[in-house]
Amino acid sequence: MIVGLAVVLLCQLIGEIFAYLTHLPVPAPVVGLVLLFGFFLVRDRWQWLPFSLRSEEIDKSCETLVQQMALLFVPAGVGIVQRLGILEANVLGVLTIILVTTAFSIAVTAFTFRLVSRWFPAPPEHQE
Secondary structure (H helix, E strand, O other), X not given: OHHHHHXXXXXXXXXXXXXXXXXXXXXXXXXXXXXXXXXXXXXXXXXOOOHHHHOOHHHHXXXXXXXXXXXXXXXXXXXXXXXHHHHHHOHHHHHHHHHHHHHHHHHHHHHHHHHHHHHOOOOHHHOO
């Protein structure tokens, strides 16, 4: 499990370095997740990797992190509470953004569902 956690943290570190050096408007954790996803795609093809990197250790480490994800949101919540004054000053804008993006997300989800349902029709027993 230590090796798996080290790989996850290494991807995060590389993402942080990449975001710092390139000044791209992409959050470093997103870059790290893309790197980890790429690693998952190619790890079984690279036979020269040690077995511990091709085994299920990384999967176990990721499952453990997902199980403890609620704890990882505590610092973000504390950060929001620390800046409550800024949030109160911009409450109308924040609420507008939340409502607009929620409506947009629902519309895009409905559109995507309708588009995909044309490609994959329901089985006859589920049709009305």
